[in-house]
Amino acid sequence: MDPFTAHIDTAIDALATHGWCVLEGLLSEAATAALADECAAMHASGELAAARVGREKTLSTLRGDHTRWFDMATPTAAQRPYVEALEALRVAFNRGLMLGLVENEAHYAVYPPGARYARHLDQPHQREARVVSVVYYLNADWQPQDGGALRLYLDDGSHRDVLPHAGRMVLFLSDRFEHEVLPATRERMSIACWMRRREPGALI
Structure with a gap:
């Protein structure tokens, strides 16, 4: 079994059993570095905007990141391996978990030092279309003392901190x-x- 297929199988099993998982090395180091370089360059040139809380407003005390959405139909050269990997995961999740997923959406996110995103749920009203949330990290040489973990609150009342x-x-x-x-x-x-x-x- 090739490594990518093994990653997909791991994700399907973990989502079915636990509802969450962590994967390492889905993309090559070179592909990840290209994404990091593009994200940093876009941020430096002012192409990322302050993220919104809900549909209308920005509120830095709750969410302090800056974002830029991907055009999933025409990704950049740096984005293409990631977009293709996401599509392979989507197809596999439909086959293995029957989730009815029809599309992916994605954006870069840059958090300045000290910024946070307060505790929240990605689909709070069970009316929205988001089914699986995915976060992919681009930070080379990250150390525990750097902080910035994703804190995931689990079903048993505990939490899991995942460094980026x-x-x-x-x-x-x-x-x-x-x-x-x-x-x-x-x-x-x-x-x-x-x-x-x-x-x-929605119209089909």
Whole structure:
């Protein structure tokens, strides 16, 4: 079995059993570095905007990151391996878990030092289309003292802190796990993705 297929099988088993998982090394180091370089360059040139809380407003006390959405139909050269990997995961999740996923959406996210994202649920009202949340990290040489962990609140009342090491991917069911981003002492880069189903009432 090739490593990519093994990653997919691991993710399917973990989502079915626990509702979340962590994968390491889904993309090559070179592909991850290319994403990090592009994200940093876009941020430096002002192409990332302050993220919104809900549909309308920005509120830095709750969410301090800056984002730029991918064009999933025409990804850049740096984005293409990641977009293709996401699509392979989406197809596999439909086959193995029958989730009815129809598309992916993704954006770069950059958190300045000290920024956070308060505890929240990606699908709070069980009416939205997001089914699987995916975070992919781009931070080389990240150390525990740098902070910036994703804190995932588990079903048994405990939590799991996941440090944002480059090449690490976290996947979890969007309507099940509250989570937050803890402040870091250095700039923190990632890609946030949601695998979506068709919303009720949407035209086919």
